[in-house]
Amino acid sequence: MNDCSYFPQCRGCTHWDKPYAEQQALKIQNLRDLIVQHELPHCEIEFLSCGESQLRHRVDFTVQYDEVTQKHIFGFYNQNKQLLDIQKCLQMAPSLQSIYSEFTSLPFFYKGDIPIKKGSVRLRVSPHGQKGCWLDFSNVEIKELLDDQILLQKLLDSDFFVEIGQKGKSLIRLNGNLKLADPQPRSWFQTYDRYGQPISMQGLISDFTQPSWESASLLVQITNQWLHEFSKNQTSTILEFGSGLGQFTLSFLKSGHRVTACEVDQSSSQNLSLHAAHLGLSDRLQIHVADFHRKSIVDTMPIQQTDSSIYEWAFVNPARSGLKKFTEQVIASSADYIIYVSCYPQSMATDIQQLSSCYDLIDLKIVDQFPQTDHYESVALLKRQHHGFKE
Ligand SMILES: C[S@@+](CC[C@H](N)C(=O)[O-])C[C@H]1O[C@@H](n2cnc3c(N)ncnc32)[C@H](O)[C@@H]1O
CATH class of the missing domain: 2.40.50 (OB fold (Dihydrolipoamide Acetyltransferase, E2P))
Incomplete structure (x- = not known):
């Protein structure tokens, strides 16, 4: 491993002085501590590395x-x-x-x-x-x-x-x-279908994307594996929070799933919508653009229309601020499973604690998108408790 000559002056990375195995142990411990602090049940944490440096695009x-x-x-x-x-x-x-x-x-x-x-x-x-x-x-x-x-x-x-x-x-x-x-x-960026084939994403340089399409491919792969393993049907209905340019949305649509995407950013939603149409996928996609920390999907629908969809999955990938009021939307959605992808485990743990009245955490992974720093991406799978099912 090369040494960074700007360490420790540069505050971008905090871990250049730690062997990678130690960084891994620190991140697992950090996530484990959050689980304990939020009184969530013990869950094994799998650590997945995408490489120790030179990831960013x-x-x-x-x-x-x-x-x-x-x-x-x-x-x-x-x-x-x-x-x-x-x-x-x-x-x-x-x-x-x-x-x-x-x-x-x-x-x-x-x-x-x-x-x-x-x-x-x-x-x-x-x-x-x-x-x-x-x-x-x-x-x-x-x-x-x-x-x-x-x-x-x-x-x-x-x-x-x-x-x-x-x-x-x-x-x-x-x-x-x-x-x-x-x-x-x-x-400028790409996502992947469930076979790992790249799908281009259309956006602006200034739009949000994950930092690296190599690490993003791992996130998409884990998500697709869970969907494949736990879906009752070949195609599911998915309620998504934070679709952005469609890192996950496009992959879900390509597999035949239907997605209702909730996103605050107008520009990325417009680009996702145009690109999905270009790929012939728009019949399975609905995008609602609003601040879903405060609004519910029904608020964004024409008057008197209600959200009659039954969602089998909720997929959430919020910013650092977490889900806030959207946790209520997820609980009300009847989703059998939730996949939660987050770069900020503190807000993820708070949200999972809130969801734990109806959902059990059944799988938890770290995807190390940010090696040499104390940041990491967490990917969690939650399953609805039996009594939580809406009949
Ligand atoms: C971490 S990014 C993930 C984007 C996309 N899933 C990806 O992987 O590129 C979080 C997304 O949540 C959106 N977001 C943040 N606050 C929101 C809110 N209050 N309501 C809806 N979407 C929100 C952001 O605009 C952004 O697109």
């Missing part, structure tokens, strides 16, 4: 001009909120590292010598090697870059797809000039 970082050295710094903040100049990050897949090095060698100036002061950047490499950058700079600096053209032309000349600002506008050349056009979804 997207990276978010800051670019900032340093008045002292009169150079730009590209990197991550340390404990003292100082920006560390990062040239090589061992978390990045080699293809991402290569475009990071290319990107950070470009001149971030306009009108000759005026530096971009500060901004946020996301870089992505796609499964087919396309290069993408999302520049979230101030409106004033974006306007200057568009007028000046030099940096942006260099990015386009180097085959970067460029997305700009919170609205994810795409940078295009029109009659020799640079323009901002409507957002253009592309295949």
Whole structure:
């Protein structure tokens, strides 16, 4: 294992000083402690590794001009909120590292010598090697870059797809000039069918995806295995929370399942809907867009229509904030099983505790999406207790 020369100054990773076996034991212990704290019954925890480094296919970082050295710094903040100049990050897949090095060698100036002061950047490499950058700079600096053209032309000349600002506008050349056009979804990420065959996901560089399609493939594989093993029918009805661009949704649809997806993000829901239609899968997909921490599905339906679907499965993959009020929706759904995927085990444990009046935790796994850090992805399977069945 290589050593990271930025450890321990960089706060991105906390575990470079620990052998991987120790990291594994710490993560299992952490999850076990949460289970005990939340008074959940003992459950064996399986640990699945996706590799010890170089997993990531997207990276978010800051670019900032340093008045002292009169150079730009590209990197991550340390404990003292100082920006560390990062040239090589061992978390990045080699293809991402290569475009990071290319990107950070470009001149971030306009009108000759005026530096971009500060901004946020996301870089992505796609499964087919396309290069993408999302520049979230101030409106004033974006306007200057568009007028000046030099940096942006260099990015386009180097085959970067460029997305700009919170609205994810795409940078295009029109009659020799640079323009901002409507957002253009592309295949920046992929999911898998139950046989492990890739399915492209259409989205913006700025849309959420898992950090790596290699680790995501393991999450999808576990989920599909459970669905296959425990479904009464070949095809099931699934209530989903947090569908995003469809990492799991598309895989379920491809297997013939029907999905009712509940998602707050308009852009990713629209991209999922368009892509499902393109793949001929939309007849089995319904997407409800709302804040489901507060609303129930019925609130998002036309007046007087009720949610008459019987769900056999609930699949939830919330953000750090967990499910909140959606736990009630899951309990009311009649789902025989729940699959809970989470990058934040604290909120997952709280939600499972809440669900434990009707559901038993029957399987629990860690997928180590974030090696060298104290983060990990948890994947839990819950089964409805017999008395909890709605007749
Ligand atoms: C961890 S991401 C998972 C996305 C997707 N399953 C994937 O793997 O790419 C969590 C998702 O939950 C959605 N979300 C967060 N809060 C929500 C809420 N209150 N109601 C509905 N969806 C929410 C986010 O927009 C995001 O798409």
